[in-house]
Amino acid sequence: MNTKKKIVRGGTLVSATGITAGDLLIVGEKIAAQAAPGILDAAAVDEVIDAQGMLVLPGLIDPHVHFNSPFMGTVTVHDYENGTQAAAFGGVTTIIDFSTQPKGGSLLANLEQKEEEARGRTYIDWSMHGILLDAGTQTLAEIPELIQEGVPTYKCFTTYKHAQRMVQDDDIVALLEVTARHGGMLMVHCENDSIIEYSIRQALAAGNYAPIYHARTRPPEAENIAIQRVVDLMRQVTAPVYIVHTSTAQSVEIIAKARMDGLPLHSETCTHYLALTEEYLLGPKGNFYICSPPLRKQADVDALWQAARAGFLEVVSTDDAGVPPEDNLRLSQGRFDKTPNGIASIETRLDILHSEGVCKGKITWPQLVALTSTNPARLFGLYPQKGHLAPGADADLVLYNPNSKWIMGAEVLHMNTSFCPFEGWEISGQVDSVLVRGQDVIRNRKLVGQPGFGRRVFRRLEA
Numbered sequence: 212m213n214t215k216k217k218i219v220r221g222g223t224l225v226s227a228t229g230i231t232a233g234d235l236l237i238v239g240e241k242i243a244a245q246a247a248p249g250i251l252d253a254a255a256v257d258e259v260i261d262a263q264g265m266l267v268l269p270g271l272i273d274p275h276v277h278f279n280s281p282f283m284g285t286v287t288v289h290d291y292e293n294g295t296q297a298a299a300f301g302g303v304t305t306i307i308d309f310s311t312q313p314k315g316g317s318l319l320a321n322l323e324q325k326e327e328e329a330r331g332r333t334y335i336d337w338s339m340h341g342i343l344l345d346a347g348t349q350t351l352a353e354i355p356e357l358i359q360e361g362v363p364t365y366k367c368f369t370t371y372k373h374a375q376r377m378v379q380d381d382d383i384v385a386l387l388e389v390t391a392r393h394g395g396m397l398m399v400h401c402e403n404d405s406i407i408e409y410s411i412r413q414a415l416a417a418g419n420y421a422p423i424y425h426a427r428t429r430p431p432e433a434e435n436i437a438i439q440r441v442v443d444l445m446r447q448v449t450a451p452v453y454i455v456h457t458s459t460a461q462s463v464e465i466i467a468k469a470r471m472d473g474l475p476l477h478s479e480t481c482t483h484y485l486a487l488t489e490e491y492l493l494g495p496k497g498n499f500y501i502c503s504p505p506l507r508k509q510a511d512v513d514a515l516w517q518a519a520r521a522g523f524l525e526v527v528s529t530d531d532a533g534v535p536p537e538d539n540l541r542l543s544q545g546r547f548d549k550t551p552n553g554i555a556s557i558e559t560r561l562d563i564l565h566s567e568g569v570c571k572g573k574i575t576w577p578q579l580v581a582l583t584s585t586n587p588a589r590l591f592g593l594y595p596q597k598g599h600l601a602p603g604a605d606a607d608l609v610l611y612n613p614n615s616k617w618i619m620g621a622e623v624l625h626m627n628t629s630f631c632p633f634e635g636w637e638i639s640g641q642v643d644s645v646l647v648r649g650q651d652v653i654r655n656r657k658l659v660g661q662p663g664f665g666r667r668v669f670r671r672l673e674a
């Protein structure tokens with residue numbers, strides 16, 4: 212058992228509630244104490260980590276990634292080894308991926324298989340959510356078992372009818388009912404399928420194949436009314452719901468209103484919706500910016516920042532789901548509707564939120580920590596083990612140099628792809644070191660961790 216004692220000295224500790232100069236004592240895998248600067252006895256420990264000039268953050272949690280995931284005729288670029296390595300370089304110490312129920316089959320069986328893929332391969336800690344394709348008898352019966360297994364969150368889709376992934380209102384009601392009874396949380400991908408399918412037919416009939424038509428055929432209304440529908444159903448059958456990748460200004464209004472009415476509704480947005488607009492779909496690399504929901508307009512971006520600041524959006528995830536750029540081009544055949552959706556960005560979240568958010572006065576450092584670590588830990592049942600720097604928590608931490616200046620690009624990042632959605636962007640701040648449960652994974656911007664060190668985390672939702 213690891214009983215090493217370490218002091219992290221001279222840094223500035225950032226929590227979801229404030230910023231303070233302080234040192235940390237780590238004993239084995241846990242944070243043992245937070246102390247005023249210089250008080251801890253350096254002679255009594257095995258190692259002193261110099262955090263002078265650094266911000267010390269709780270390790271980031273990414274509750275929305277798709278690793279090793281077959282999709283539209285290809286597979287996402289990140290597997291559990293290279294994906295968690297890139298995650299660590301981005302200050303992430305825990306990821307939550309998805310296990311998809313086979314159509315008509317057992318989610319629990321798939322979960323076992325998916326966990327086997329991850330086990331022994333990750334640099335950082337990990338867990339899974341379920342993806343439900345139906346609300347049949349077997350699925351509903353498996354949900355309590357899933358929660359028992361430490362997987363209390365599971366997602367369904369209101370779209371992708373053509374891929375047989377869509378659930379109907381009666382399914383959602385049944386899922387809400389079982390969720391309320393057993394203490395889970397239902398995650399919903401909200402886009403109205405009828406609007407999208409109709410719009411795609413219209414666009415193709417008019418010969419409109421370019422990437423921008425991906426956004427035109429998935430209008431904000433498709434997302435807004437799908438979210439409104441879930442909220443209306445929640446008023447009848449109330450259970451915790453988490454809306455994934457919220458992207459429109461009106462969506463956050465619907466969510467804010469529901470929350471003010473007391474509904475247990477939670478929501479995230481993703482790095483790309485906060486930093487990019489649909490203009491990128493018009494550019495030479497438009498194909499690679501296709502994701503669902505699509506990139507929106509500047510007014511939406513502004514509303515998302517405002518909602519993140521106000522606390523109506525509680526989490527920023529990445530929805531890391533890029534496919535190899537050559538597969539994107541091969542499969543798309545110049546048509547937006549055949550292009551695999553998804554952007555790889557597992558490594559970029561902290562730097563983009565710092566550069567575009569904190570440095571531009573849109574959010575504060577504590578808000579950044581809340582959005583990327585503390586809130587996801589609380590919402591997904593990782594708290595108090597993870598998501599903060601108080602004694603007793605896992606010693607998952609990031610030493611972040613806020614003064615580093617560099618240019619982001621695929622060449623300097625560690626993601627398994629030649630496409631970076633923020634290629635050429637000027638970045639302020641950089642991850643210097645990352646510890647997972649007291650163990651170095653990144654030290655002075657070099658990978659020192661080992662694949663297989665990461666552990667499956669048992670999740671239990673707060674009552």
Ligand SMILES: [Zn+2]
Binds near residue numbers: 277530
């Ligand atoms: Zn996703």
